[in-house]
Amino acid sequence: MNEIYVKSLPLKDVISNLADAFDTTYQNKCNEYRLNIPSKYGEGYIRGINFLGGFGLIEYNCSFNEILKIHFSVNKVHPLKFIYCSKxxxxxxxxEADSLHSIDQFQNVIVASTAQNGHILLFPKNSPIHLNSLEISRKEFKSKIDCDLNHVDSNLRKLFRDLNAKDLFFYHxxxxxxxxxxxxxxxxxxLSGFTRRLFLEGKSNEILSIQIADYEDDxxxxxxxxxxxxxxxxxxQNAVQILKLELAKPLTIKELAYRVGSNPTKxxxxxxxxxxLTVNNYLNKIRLEYAREQIIIGELNISEIANNIGIANKxxxxxxxxxxxxxxxxxxSLEIAKNVMQ
Known part of the structure; x- marks a missing residue:
């Protein structure tokens, strides 16, 4: 297992520390820092960019030949981390704790350590990983959240206002x-250059906005x-299969949602x-596709086809x-017959 210790902020230092550990160099394009993983350690890249107001984004798109443990540490308050695993x-x-938290595909965590304590990320061996981590320096970010936070969930409100990192926070x-x-x-x-930087900053703000809505929904x-x-x-996909298999007696949206373990809105x-398409529009689509196919085959009459797709009204x-x-x-049907005769 390889073990690396890096600074947490600014992200330039994260990439620089990683480059030193991998005995390589990194690129700087418009203050976005990119490290290509040397082949003896794995493949892929890690890149990071800082924005104004203590806001930054680091992306891992890589695979390592050995298990890699990265220690993120600082000599001051550690940043908030919003981590998203897409692969x-x-x-x-x-x-400051012993328990490990798995972040699987399509999962995310919000983590905040206490005081000067940091975080550890453990990357598996020979497994492609795609990870994005939104990094927020609490005191610098304060200027962005001096507006009204009263409509934000109380736990998140407390998290953003915990400038001296008194409380441990974990959400999965x-x-x-x-x-x-x-x-x-x-x-x-x-995109590249200035437009890329603007795009990434906009998307990072969008991630944070979506996260607040996701958290409150959870x-x-x-x-x-x-x-x-x-x-x-x-x-x-389960709902689709049920609709296709049960065309003759289609379920209501509420019944279908219950069958697949969801709710009508979702x-x-x-x-x-x-x-x-809506559920009903999709149902009508596959009904009509079935009906068209059966008319072309020619083994059923129109009434039988209508009954098979659950439509009694001809x-x-x-x-x-x-x-x-x-x-x-x-x-x-007549048009099909005419084409066959020709």
Whole structure:
């Protein structure tokens, strides 16, 4: 196992310390510092950038040949860390505690150590990791939060105002689809120079804004939670399979949400995110696709097809079909027969 000790702020020092530990150099482009992992230690990169007001972002997109333990330490109040794992799994430990916290794919933590104590991140061997960490220097960041914090959750309000790090803070959650999109955009951006710096600063602020909403939603009792998490997308795929298998007797949105362990609001959000459609619009889409396919096969009559997709009203079925395919089912069937004869 490799073990490295680095400073926590500014992020230039983090990258510089890591470069020394890896016996390599780092690049500086518009005050964004990037370290490419030497092949004898692994592959990928680590990069960090500081913004005004004690705000910074560090990104790990790498894999190591051996287990790597990074100790983050300072000789003053340690920064707040908002950590997001979009690939792989890492472990976190407070310097003053023994317990390890796993941060798995699509999970995040908010961590704040006490006083001058730091943090430890443990990276596994031969496992690709993508991690973003928002770093906030408490006293410098104070100027950004001097506005009204009364509408922010009381625990977060207390965290931001704990300038002398009196209290240990730990939160572990699953981040939202909105957060996932924001993190992906950071990884994928092709911007450079000044525009890249502006983009990264904007996205870092957006991450913090989304995190506050995610945290507050997590505090609610499950049936009242409305924000769909990235890790819950499997529930949407389960719902899709149920709709496809039970076309003849489709469930209500409430029943479907219950079957997959979700709630109607999150189910609708997941369908809109995945397909750009509401649950009912998606249901009608797969109904009509089935109907079209069966008319082409020609083994069932129109009434049988309508019954198989749970639509007893033939007029309604005909209107739905024509709105999508410009012909009603009978006209479509005749058109298919005509093409076969030709």
């Amino acid at each position: 792989g799994s890492v472990k976190h430990r407070f310097e 959650g699953n981040y939202s689809l909105t957060m996932s999109d924001c993190i992906d955009s950071i990884k994928k951006t092709k 505090k609610k009792i499950e049936p009242k939670r409305q924000i769909l998490r990235k890790s819950e997308l499997a529930q949407i 189910l609708q959000e997941g369908f809109r995110y995945t397909f750009g 007029s309604y079925f005909s209107r739905l079909f024509k709105a999508t395919y410009q012909l009603n089912p009978k006209e479509f």
